[in-house]
Structures are given as C-alpha cells and as structure tokens.
Amino acid sequence: MKLKKKNPKVGFVSLGCPKASSDAERILTQLRAEGYEISSSYEKSDLVVVNTCGFIESAVDESLDAIGEALNRNGKVIVTGCLGAKGEIVQKTHPSVLAVTGPHALDEVMSAIHDNLPKPHDPYTDLVPPQGIRLTPKHYAYLKISEGCNHRCSFCIIPSLRGDLVSRPIGEVLNEAETLVNSGVSELLVISQDTSAYGVDIKYRTGFWNGRPVKTRMTELASALGELGIWVRMHYVYPYPHVDEIIPLMADGLILPYLDVPFQHASPALLKSMKRPANSENNLERIKSWREICPEITIRSTFIVGFPGETEQNFEELLDFIRLAQLDRVGCFTYSPVEGADANNLPNHVPEELKKERLARFMEIQEGISAEKLKKKIGSIETVLVDEVQGEQAIARSRADAPEIDGVVYLSNAEGLYAGDLVEVEIVNSDGHDLWAEPPSRI
C-alpha cells in the first residue's frame, strides 16, 4: 500500500494592525500556494511563524510573550513583522528563534521557512533547480538588483519602457546570491540600470538577511556580497559621491577591484544636454582618488561620440579626458537615434561621416592607452577564472575582465583545467585587448 506523504505544517500567530494582517495574508497565501498546510495547533505544527507588532510598549511585550509561548510549545519559531525590525530586542530576549525579518518581508520570511522546513515536492516546478534557469555558464551569473530607472537621459527610452527604479528587497537579492554560490557560481556580476541608486526608491529600507538587518543600499550590498568568498563585479555604477564608499571594499579584497562607470562623455555642455546622472562631478579628480585608495582598480567605461550638438571643441574635451583618465577598458559608439528618445529632437545632428571619423580618432587614442596598460602586466602573476578549455588552450579572465565585454587571457598547457577553475598564471604577452599566459599553478 502506498502511504500518502504528509505536507509540512506551519503554525501562524498574527498580532497587530491591519497592515500586519495584510502581511500575514500574503505569507499564508504563499504558504498554501507552495503546498504547506496551516495548522492551528502549536504542537501539531512543524514550525511556527509569529507575525509581531512593535508599535507601543504593550504591543512589544505582547509580541515577546507570543514568541516565548511558541518557543515553549513548539521550539521552531520564525519572527516577522514590526518587532522584527528591531531585531536585537527579539534576539536578546529569545536567542533560540530561527530567523527574524521585518514587516512587508514576504520573500525573506519564505526563504527562512524554506531553509528550516523544505517545501513539499512539486513535480511541475521541482524540475527547475533552486537557482532557477540561467543562460550563463555554471561558474558565473548576473545578479539583477533593481529594475527601471529614475533618470531621463535624452538618448534613452528605458524609463519609458520599464518605468522608474524599483529596487529588489536586499534579503531577496542576498538569498539569491547565496543560492547561486551554493550551486557552484564563482563570480557574480551585479547589474541594474543604475546600481549606485539601489534602494533610493524605498528610502534605503532595512531588510533582513539570515536574521541580520542590512540596509537596501549599494555599499551595504557590496559588503554583504563580499562575505560570500567569490568574485563580485559591480556594473553600471554612476559616479555619485557615495560610490567612493565601495573603493575601500575593493582595496580590502572583498569585491573585485573593478568599476564599470558609464561616463558617456566628458564635455559638461554635452553631459547636460544628454541629461546624464551625476553630470557635474569632477570625474578626473574622482578617478585619481579611487586609484590612490585602490591602485589596482580597473575602470571600465563607455562613451558616445557624435551626439547632437557635439562640436569639435566638445569632442576635443572628450579626447583630453580619456588621455588624462587613462581608463583601463573602454567601449565607444557613434550616436544613433532611438525611436521615442528626446535627443532626436535636438538641433545640430552630426553627419554620419563625421561621427565615424570621431570614433576612429577616439579609438586610436584609447587603443594606445589600453595596449600600454596591458603591456605593463607582462611578467606579473595574475589569478584568472577559466571560462572554457579547448584542447591544450584555455580561455580565462583576470579580475580586470568582465565576460563578453572585456578582453580575455589565453592560457597555454591547460590540460586538466575545467571551466570555473581559479588558477594563478604568469602573463607572458599582450596586445591592445587580450593577454597570454603561461602554465598555471592551481590555487
């Protein structure tokens, strides 16, 4: 006879106001959707969630009592709701709770429940691994932290397609990062439309990760990701003043010394007409101070030449900037109108021929800078991440190379290496884009 498998049971205690009740409803709905049973008995539950209130002192006492009762009668307790936002009180009074999350934290509560009481098998969704289905190789993954953008750059239509910035809860982002690392990922690439603005839409709300409060903010995110012991690469970081905070994390080896900052131009007049974020920053000064704090930093950027109204003088300002900035990795494109973008209506469009000529002049200077910089690496020992092995040769990347957009390191004598291996190599040759390296010694 086949025994019917019992679904896991969750007990639920909810205290407080209608907002707390609405949170409770969302959690209960999600629990049922995932196949958990809701139990009205402490003793018959496999785990108890206490949704607390912390508005006034008597509510705090009532919540702490409810947690105490659940611990006595069941033992496995997850705390959520307003008192959870004051995580220290809960953990000090009841150190044995399994996890503490704040209000409106559906994802964090669900993830704490999954960690302590795995969800029942679902033959439809369980074919999908916990890290979801990814299009990147197994050893690196993109980590999207927000959607949309609050800026209105005149050449871009992303905000009209995707709306204003919506940041993902930090607990959810960090849980996803942890799941990816557990599935074998060695490198996480943090992406969004505007990484430095992470959390601004939710006033940098404090979220929870593994029961610990963490602010929804770029520095705090980078620092928490740095604890995972893998490569963390930051993309699409606009040069707001607070970006300076993450450079010491690079110097300390917590995240990769790599910053992708799309400057797009250097002429103040053009940046203004492009309506670029942080367009009044003195970027040369910033770059200098970043290099003082973290000398090995790789700075990557992209630029547009031939934007409407770009004069020869504006373009010369851009060339001066790239000569002085000595950026490590640079992409440059000629301006091309996108349907629906405001820049289409600007006067003085630059003729195609002139755009191409400016692109060629720009690239000639930048290629010289890149080639010189790569040449200086010859003879150095670098740690590289193997992306692909083809017979005796492997294609790898150093800490200075993001996949798809930067250069690669070609390794000879690579037998026995596999994609995802981290190896130390000696750089023996270079060109304007890539490096060549000699037999690795495995880390």
Ligand code: SF4
């Ligand atoms: S910052 Fe500018 S270019 Fe980037 S997505 Fe927002 S509007 Fe578009």
